[in-house]
Amino acid sequence: MDKSSGVGVLDKAVSILDAVAEQPCSLADLVRVTGLTRPTAHRLALALEHHLMVARDPTGHFVIGPAPMTWAAAGDDLRPRAEQIVTELRDATGLSAQVYRRVGDERLCIAAAEPATGLRDTVPVGSLLTLRAGSAAQVLVAWLPDPEIDTLIRGAAYRRADLQTVRHRGWAHSLGQREPGVGSLSAPVHDSHGRVVAAVSISGPQDRLARPGAAQRRLLVDAALRLSTRT
Amino acid sequence: MDKSSGVGVLDKAVSILDAVAEQPCSLADLVRVTGLTRPTAHRLALALEHHLMVARDPTGHFVIGPAPMTWAAAGDDLRPRAEQIVTELRDATGLSAQVYRRVGDERLCIAAAEPATGLRDTVPVGSLLTLRAGSAAQVLVAWLPDPEIDTLIRGAAYRRADLQTVRHRGWAHSLGQREPGVGSLSAPVHDSHGRVVAAVSISGPQDRLARPGAAQRRLLVDAALRLSTRT
DNA sequence: TATTGATGTCTCAAATAGTGAGATGTCAAC
DNA sequence: GTTGACATCTCACTATTTGAGACATCAATA
Numbered sequence: 001m002d003k004s005s006g007v008g009v010l011d012k013a014v015s016i017l018d019a020v021a022e023q024p025c026s027l028a029d030l031v032r033v034t035g036l037t038r039p040t041a042h043r044l045a046l047a048l049e050h051h052l053m054v055a056r057d058p059t060g061h062f063v064i065g066p067a068p069m070t071w072a073a074a075g076d077d078l079r080p081r082a083e084q085i086v087t088e089l090r091d092a093t094g095l096s097a098q099v100y101r102r103v104g105d106e107r108l109c110i111a112a113a114e115p116a117t118g119l120r121d122t123v124p125v126g127s128l129l130t131l132r133a134g135s136a137a138q139v140l141v142a143w144l145p146d147p148e149i150d151t152l153i154r155g156a157a158y159r160r161a162d163l164q165t166v167r168h169r170g171w172a173h174s175l176g177q178r179e180p181g182v183g184s185l186s187a188p189v190h191d192s193h194g195r196v197v198a199a200v201s202i203s204g205p206q207d208r209l210a211r212p213g214a215a216q217r218r219l220l221v222d223a224a225l226r227l228s229t230r231t
Numbered sequence: 232m233d234k235s236s237g238v239g240v241l242d243k244a245v246s247i248l249d250a251v252a253e254q255p256c257s258l259a260d261l262v263r264v265t266g267l268t269r270p271t272a273h274r275l276a277l278a279l280e281h282h283l284m285v286a287r288d289p290t291g292h293f294v295i296g297p298a299p300m301t302w303a304a305a306g307d308d309l310r311p312r313a314e315q316i317v318t319e320l321r322d323a324t325g326l327s328a329q330v331y332r333r334v335g336d337e338r339l340c341i342a343a344a345e346p347a348t349g350l351r352d353t354v355p356v357g358s359l360l361t362l363r364a365g366s367a368a369q370v371l372v373a374w375l376p377d378p379e380i381d382t383l384i385r386g387a388a389y390r391r392a393d394l395q396t397v398r399h400r401g402w403a404h405s406l407g408q409r410e411p412g413v414g415s416l417s418a419p420v421h422d423s424h425g426r427v428v429a430a431v432s433i434s435g436p437q438d439r440l441a442r443p444g445a446a447q448r449r450l451l452v453d454a455a456l457r458l459s460t461r462t
Numbered sequence: 463t464a465t466t467g468a469t470g471t472c473t474c475a476a477a478t479a480g481t482g483a484g485a486t487g488t489c490a491a492c
Numbered sequence: 493g494t495t496g497a498c499a500t501c502t503c504a505c506t507a508t509t510t511g512a513g514a515c516a517t518c519a520a521t522a
Binding site: 007008009026027028038039042043046060 | 500
């Protein structure tokens with residue numbers, strides 16, 4: 001899956017970043033985890049440090065630096081408002097709330113809030129989840145052009161008819177599709193051209209979302225509308 | 232300042248990421264902004280895309296991909312709680328709230344919330360701000376070893392005596408240090424070893440923070456305590 | 463409708479950067 | 493005091509990367 005990109009130095013640098021994202025790494029750890037030779041790992045780690053992609057913690061271990069967050073945050077004007085809205089939605093519903101954007105045939109969680117107590121679904125910000133299962137996936141796929149739907153729907157846990165229902169109702173519902181025992185409800189976020197650019201979701205134990213009530217649906221759709229652009 | 236790291240391919244890749252973080256870029260834009268030759272820009276952009284560091288938007292423009300967010304989010308277990316706490320602090324005080332971590336001689340904003348209306352201080356998540364001015368800077372520097380304080384304090388808008396006051400009071404206050412007209416108040420976040428790992432701040436118009444009241448200080452210190460680890 | 467220029471993509475000979483064995487220094491464990 | 497693990501550095505050699513040029517596509521223009 002994660003084969004060479006054709007630029008060897010970048011491949012090696014990314015293997016270091018992946019290792020460091022997993023947990024803080026000494027140089028020896030980097031050598032062990034990435035399989036790079038010691039001078040190569042050292043040189044590349046210093047270069048990544050120069051570019052603020054990694055940093056050193058007080059024990060000298062490499063950790064992720066500020067550059068990834070700076071890049072991730074730049075230009076995504078949806079995220080700040082998304083974070084506010086998932087918090088409000090979590091408080092209003094008592095369920096976990098997330099916002100996802102589509103990335104290829106996956107979805108990226110760009111904001112998340114979960115209840116402090118009780119049984120709950122945890123989706124960390126930065127997670128990449130499948131676009132072939134779950135209500136958020138259906139929302140992100142439903143309004144795509146047919147050829148893209150054709151590609152994405154292969155092996156999906158939902159069908160074309162489900163996507164039609166999503167377009168009709170303006171929200172999607174799923175039970176146990178992405179993860180057993182978890183239910184979710186999602187609605188689309190539109191940009192000023194009316195395109196779907198994100199999905200707002202609530203998720204939690206299946207019994208809490210077996211039959212979404214009008215109140216839950218309204219809170220969700222309202223949240224999605226508030227996230228949509230009005231320019 | 233941003234000179235070569237010694238690994239040319241990485242330098243070039245980062246120049247592409249910086250360009251794309253600024254705004255979505257066509258290949259032609261990348262060539263123009265980075266000064267790279269067209270085939271080089273093309274090859275490196277495809278390699279970055281392969282590693283999910285960039286992606287293509289519907290118009291074919293390069294945008295930041297999910298990998299930076301995934302890396303930034305990984306292993307930073309403070310951030311999810313930080314986001315919740317800045318929202319609560321913003322609501323309780325009516326002022327902007329942020330959480331910062333130290334990175335070298337700068338500070339990175341890892342969570343932020345600002346009031347919806349009125350005059351307010353805006354600090355986007357992902358921003359790198361100076362460690363030589365502002366109350367958060369004083370909090371992040373105050374508990375460092377003396378040699379590090381010696382280095383950082385050169386050219387700083389605060390003095391060693393200010394840092395002693397911060398250690399004594401457990402919070403820092405500044406007016407117009409980082410930006411004219413803006414006041415701020417900050418408190419330290421400790422890890423389970425008692426080390427300062429972040430700063431919680433409130434900021435806003437100088438007149439709102441000219442003389443922080445006991446209520447404001449308590450809300451701030453409480454927020455910082457709730458963020459501190461209890462393991 | 464044909465032409466032109468800009469853009470994106472690809473190839474491969476030549477050029478250059480990057481690699482890694484080995485040396486050196488530091489430090490904790492024994 | 494010794495030893496082994498680790499981090500850092502050098503530079504001859506190797507492999508990767510580069511970019512000129514070719515080709516395809518497409519929108520703008522005459």
